Amino acid sequence: MNEFPYPRYSYQVQPREVDLTKKATIFTLGDCILHAAGEDADQIGFGVRELQRKNMTWVLSRMAVEVYRFPEEYERYTIGTWVGEISRLMTTRNFVVHDADDRRIAAASTCWAMIDMQSRLPLDLRENVDYNRALISEPCPVGKPLKIARVDGQLADDRRVRYSDVDFNQHTNTMKYIQWMIDTLPLERLTEGQMKRLDINFIHETRYGQQVQVYYEEGECGDRFEVRLMPEGTTACKAVFQWNKNR
Amino acid sequence: MNEFPYPRYSYQVQPREVDLTKKATIFTLGDCILHAAGEDADQIGFGVRELQRKNMTWVLSRMAVEVYRFPEEYERYTIGTWVGEISRLMTTRNFVVHDADDRRIAAASTCWAMIDMQSRLPLDLRENVDYNRALISEPCPVGKPLKIARVDGQLADDRRVRYSDVDFNQHTNTMKYIQWMIDTLPLERLTEGQMKRLDINFIHETRYGQQVQVYYEEGECGDRFEVRLMPEGTTACKAVFQWNKNR
Numbered sequence: 001m002n003e004f005p006y007p008r009y010s011y012q013v014q015p016r017e018v019d020l021t022k023k024a025t026i027f028t029l030g031d032c033i034l035h036a037a038g039e040d041a042d043q044i045g046f047g048v049r050e051l052q053r054k055n056m057t058w059v060l061s062r063m064a065v066e067v068y069r070f071p072e073e074y075e076r077y078t079i080g081t082w083v084g085e086i087s088r089l090m091t092t093r094n095f096v097v098h099d100a101d102d103r104r105i106a107a108a109s110t111c112w113a114m115i116d117m118q119s120r121l122p123l124d125l126r127e128n129v130d131y132n133r134a135l136i137s138e139p140c141p142v143g144k145p146l147k148i149a150r151v152d153g154q155l156a157d158d159r160r161v162r163y164s165d166v167d168f169n170q171h172t173n174t175m176k177y178i179q180w181m182i183d184t185l186p187l188e189r190l191t192e193g194q195m196k197r198l199d200i201n202f203i204h205e206t207r208y209g210q211q212v213q214v215y216y217e218e219g220e221c222g223d224r225f226e227v228r229l230m231p232e233g234t235t236a237c238k239a240v241f242q243w244n245k246n247r
Numbered sequence: 248m249n250e251f252p253y254p255r256y257s258y259q260v261q262p263r264e265v266d267l268t269k270k271a272t273i274f275t276l277g278d279c280i281l282h283a284a285g286e287d288a289d290q291i292g293f294g295v296r297e298l299q300r301k302n303m304t305w306v307l308s309r310m311a312v313e314v315y316r317f318p319e320e321y322e323r324y325t326i327g328t329w330v331g332e333i334s335r336l337m338t339t340r341n342f343v344v345h346d347a348d349d350r351r352i353a354a355a356s357t358c359w360a361m362i363d364m365q366s367r368l369p370l371d372l373r374e375n376v377d378y379n380r381a382l383i384s385e386p387c388p389v390g391k392p393l394k395i396a397r398v399d400g401q402l403a404d405d406r407r408v409r410y411s412d413v414d415f416n417q418h419t420n421t422m423k424y425i426q427w428m429i430d431t432l433p434l435e436r437l438t439e440g441q442m443k444r445l446d447i448n449f450i451h452e453t454r455y456g457q458q459v460q461v462y463y464e465e466g467e468c469g470d471r472f473e474v475r476l477m478p479e480g481t482t483a484c485k486a487v488f489q490w491n492k493n494r
Contacts, residue, residue: 015285015295015414016278016422020455022415031263038262048262049321073415074296162430163437167262168269168320175263183409187455190410208267208434 006082006136007043008098009036013071019190023070026182026195027175030065033095033108034174036079040093044083044134055117060174061090062111062145065198069105076100082136089113089122091131096141107141146199148238151226153217156184158230161210170208177202177237180214181225189223193243197222200239204229212236253329253383254290255345256283260318266437270317273429273442274422277312280342280355281421283326287340291330291381302364307421308337309358309392312445316352323347329383336360336369338378343388354388393446395485398473400464403431405477408457417455424449424484427461428472436470440490444469447486451476459483 017028041047041058051057071077078098085092090111097106113122114131125131157180165176178200182190206212211230216223222242229236264275288294288305298304318324325345332339337358344353360369361378372378404427412423425447429437453459458477463470469489476483 014282016282016420018415019410020413020415020417025411027411035261035263163266163432163434164272164274164426164430166267168265168267170267173263179411183411185410187410 004080005138006080006096007040008078008080009039010076010078012076013073015073018073020187021070021191022073024072024075026065026067026070026198027179029067029070029097029106030063030175030178030198032079033065033081033097033110034060036081036095037093037110040081044131046131046134051114052117056114056123057117059113059115060110060202061113062147062202063108063198063200064110064142064145065106065108066142067106067195067197069099070194071099071105077105082138083131083134084109084136084138084140086125086132086135088124088126091125092140094138094140094142104141109140109142109145111145142197145201146240148199148201148224148240150235151215151217151224151238153215153224153226155213156216156225157214159212159214161206161208161212163208166208172206174202177227178239180212180227181216181223181239181241184214184216185223189243193245195241196244197242198239200237202237204234204236206236251327252385253327253343254287255325255327256286257323257325258282259323260320262320265320267434268317268438269320271319271322273312273314273317273445274426276314276317276344276353277310277422277425277445279326280312280328280344280357281307283328283342284340284357287328291378293378293381298361299364303361303370304364306360306362307357307449308360309394309449310355310445310447311357311389311392312353312355313389314353314442314444316346317441318346318352324352329385330378330381331356331383331385331387333372333379333382335371335373338372339387341385341387341389351388356387356389356392358392389444392448393487395446395448395471395487397482398462398464398471398485400462400471400473402460403463403472404461406459406461408453408455408459410455413455419453419483421449424474425486427459427474428463428470428486428488431461431463432470436490440492442488443491444489445486447484449484451481451483453483
């Protein structure tokens with residue numbers, strides 16, 4: 001059944017996952033991409049639960065998502081995923097999203113570090129023979145996740161990290177950063193344009209109760225955002241959203 | 248396989264659905280309950296898509312959820328659901344949540360009106376022969392959803408309805424009201440206690456861009472909330488959360 005060289009996981013867009021265009025939101029797509037990553041990591045023996053038993057865990061460092069078409073409400077789609085690259089301190093996991101007719105509707109690439117939970121230091125992935133076996137030599141389906149330069153710009157939101165923002169570690173959920181950013185944009189941007197590429201860099205965790213500020217500036221190729229942890233102003237994450245002018 | 252007199256739908260708690268206690272949040276459980284309602288309504292020929300073709304839709308008026316145990320991360324559970332009562336302007340849909348060992352971990356009851364999308368007036372459900380066939384005579388598994396009296400109390404949050412809050416109609420998603428309320432509570436309430444019952448009444452829709460205020464007061468049997476649409480102060484929704492003192 002699977003003529004693809006990587007495993008694929010199945011999803012369906014639920015009513016609670018669409019926005020006012022009746023298509024899946026970018027957070028939904030991002031959530032499902034991270035879900036597929038988790039499922040596949042479990043399959044190859046490197047899931048978070050397995051790692052945590054050994055006092056290790058995965059930390060997401062960068063992510064790039066390219067969307068050609070957002071799936072519609074109730075539409076079924078699959079996410080194929082594989083380990084695409086392993087360097088000393090970082091590994092790449094790639095993703096291809098297909099619709100029911102096996103047309104590619106989105107693709108993504110993510111960079112992860114495996115860290116020791118006590119020291120918080122990254123582990124050398126090249127030394128891990130079992131993990132190296134998981135490598136599939138398929139080309140990366142998108143341009144590599146960008147390293148995003150400092151964002152200046154203006155204050156777009158000032159908020160507290162709330163109960164609904166955090167996971168069991170009291171850390172902000174990955175997709176919440178994107179939600180905070182998108183929520184500051186005018187509605188026309190979200191209904192007249194369609195996101196074609198998202199790059200995000202995760203630099204510093206934020207936790208329940210902390211105050212964060214979202215900064216925005218218009219860049220040459222899209223909207224640029226930075227979330228800063230207050231009162232120090234430490235950069236927590238930076239992102240660039242690129243849009244198609246007409247949907 | 249199904250010795251239950253009603254259909255059951257399967258779910259699994261995903262990492263993005265847990266809170267800092269590593270158990271499913273009440274919004275996740277509520278979302279899945281509404282998802283099961285949608286699936287079952289589709290099955291009996293009264294799903295939203297089917298109704299909308301006839302210019303009708305469902306409107307949720309009240310909901311009560313009782314939780315005996317919140318499912319843990321990765322735990323699988325089922326939601327059984329059936330139409331329990333049909334009166335002139337309102338129908339009741341009931342829910343029972345079972346864990347993998349068929350132990351009841353939660354239950355719920357919801358009241359819905361079927362409205363004409365043009366006039367916004369409710370339709371007489373007793374006249375609908377096909378809908379009456381869907382009735383299953385099983386007792387309601389929880390005390391009926393309460394009619395909640397006016398909430399006075401103090402201002403707990405003042406916010407704009409954002410992109411991530413709304414569905415394709417630009418209306419606030421049902422579970423977002425509960426999220427707004429819960430996000431105003433101190434963390435200890437959410438980690439030291441466990442919600443045992445939630446009652447919520449939906450009175451007036453809110454839309455993208457509108458300003459809303461959340462009011463809170465401590466009641467005799469729990470936390471009482473009201474969301475008001477500003478600047479008029481129209482009541483949008485009211486809720487009561489009851490807690491177990493020790494988890």
